[in-house]
Amino acid sequence: MEKKYDEVPIGGTIENVPTSINFKTGDWKSMTPVIDHEKCKKCKICTIFCPDEALIFNEKTQQIEIDYEYCKGCGICARECKFGAIQMKDMRDQK
């Protein structure tokens, strides 16, 4: 049976939020996004969807960049890019 919000057991507490600055979520990914700048239309849609704010539009270079220290390899950016400019690659193939 569905529980009401106040019936759900209390979970762990996260202190000193936001913690993602302190925890480099990119350390444990198995897949990694790679941008094809030839295909990128600079629409910045991917930056909105990234849950770790790991996609940044560099105003200087006018290109999308990935902060690999925080990208956790979820693949949302690749799914949301309508131009096929982001491909997910297996980390084992990057070495």
Ligand code: SF4
């Ligand atoms: S969603 Fe795709 S085309 Fe748009 S900025 Fe991101 S990588 Fe480029």
Ligand code: SF4
């Ligand atoms: S794979 Fe996930 S965490 Fe990494 S840049 Fe794309 S949306 Fe962000």
